[in-house]
Amino acid sequence: MTELTMARLYELMVILYALGIVFYFIDYLYKYVKARRIAFWLVCIVWIFQTIFIVLFVIETQRFPILSLFEGIYFYAWLLTTLSIGLHCIARVDMPVFFINILGFVFVTIHLFAPAEKVQPMVDSLVSEMLVIHVSIAMISYAAFSLSFVFSVLYLILYRILKQKKFTSIWSRLPSLQQTSSWMSNSILVGVPLLLISLILGLEWALMTLDGLSVFDVKIVGSFIITVIYLIILLLHRSGKLVGTTYAWVHVYAYLLTVINFFLGNKLSNFHLW
Template identity: 45%
Template structure:
C-alpha cells in the first residue's frame, strides 16, 4: 500500500513539474512576473518532494541512489533543479530555470516511463563500491554543470539574435547581457571538465580492480573521453585563443549534444555499462 501511495505521489510530482514548466513558458512568451513567481514556488515544491524521495530511498537501501540508470537519471534531474534554482536566486538570470528544466523534465519522463531493468539491482550488489559511487556521482555532477552551461549558451544565442534584429523589449532586458551569459557558461565548463576528468580516472581505476577483462575500446569509455576532449578544446579556445561570442556558444551546444549521444547511444553499445546505462 505504501508503494502505491509513493507511486501516486511521484506521478503528482511530475504533474507539478510540467505545470511549473508551462508557467515558465508563459512567462518567457509574455513576460508575466506572476506566472514566473507561481512557477518558481511550484518548482521549489517539486525539489522538496524529490529531496524527500531521495532521503527515503537512501534510508531504505542504505546507500546513495546513483548505481542504476533509474537512480542516476533521478539524481541528475535533482541536480539540474537544484542548480537552476540556486543560480536563478543568486545571479538573477531570467529564463535559466525554464530552459534547464525542459531538459530535466525530459529526463524525468524517461526515468518514469522507461522499461524496468530487473537485472540491474542484482548486478549493483555485485559491483558496488565506494570507488564506483564517487565515480558515478562526480560524472553526474559534471553532466549537470555542462547542462546548465549549454542553457547559458542557448540564452546567449537567443539574446544575440534579438540584438541583431533590434527586437527591443522586456525579454531582451530579462535575459541578461551577453558577457554575463558567456562568462557563466565558461565558469560551469571550468567546473565540469576537472570533475569529469577525475570521474574518468576513478572509473578506470575501479574497472581495473573489478573488471580486469574490461574492453578498453568500449563505446562508453571512448565516448566519455571524446566528451572530455571536446570540452577541453572549448576551454582552450576560450582561454588560449580568446575565442568569444556566437561561435563559442555554438561549439558549447554541439558539445552538449555529444554528451547526450554518449549517454543514451554509446551507453547502449557498451559491453559493461549496460547495468548502469
C-alpha cells in the same frame, strides 16, 4: 509505501513541475512577480518530492540510486532541479532558470515513461564508495555542461535578436552577451575537471574490481572524447580563437554529444550499467 502510491506521487510531482514551468513562463511574458514566486515554490516542492524518493530508495535498498541508466536519469533530473533553485536564489537570472527547468522536466518525464531496470545482485555487490563517488561526480559534471548548453542557447537567441534589431521589452530580462559567454566558460571550467576526476576514479575502480576490462569500452572512450572536446573548447576560447556565435554553437554540439554518450554509451558498453 506501495509501488502504486509511489507512482501516483511521482505523477503528481510531474504535474507540479509542469505548473511551475507554466508560471515561470507567465512571469517572463508579463513580469508578474507573484507568478514567479508561485513557480519557485512549486519547483521547491518538486525538489522535496525528488529528495524524498531518493531517501526512501536509499533506505529500502541500502545504496544510492545510480547503478542503472534508469536511476542515473532520475539523479540527473534531481541535480537540474537543484541547479535551477540555486540559480533562482543566488544568480537571480530568470530566463536561464526557465530553460534549466524545462531541461529538468524533460528528464523527469523520460524517467516516468522509461522501463524500470532491475540491478542484478552480482552487480549490486560490486558497489563501493569509489564507484558512488565516480558516478556522482560524473553526474555533477553533466549538470555543469547542461548549464553551459542553456547559456549557449540564450547567447544565440540574444545575438539573433540584437542583429535583427528586434530587441523589445520582452527580451529585457535576458542576460547580456558578455554574461552568457562568461557563464558558458565558467560552467565547463567546473565540468571538465570534475569529469576528468570521475573518469580517473572510475578506471581505478574498474581495474581493481572487474576482470577482463577493456579500456576501449564504448563508454570509456566516449567519456574521454567528451572531456577532450570540452577541454579544447575551453583552451581555444581562452586563446581568443573561439568566440561569439561559433563558441556558442560548439557548446550546443558538445552537449548533444554528451547526451548521446550518456544514453547510447550505456547501452553499448560491456560493463557500464549507469
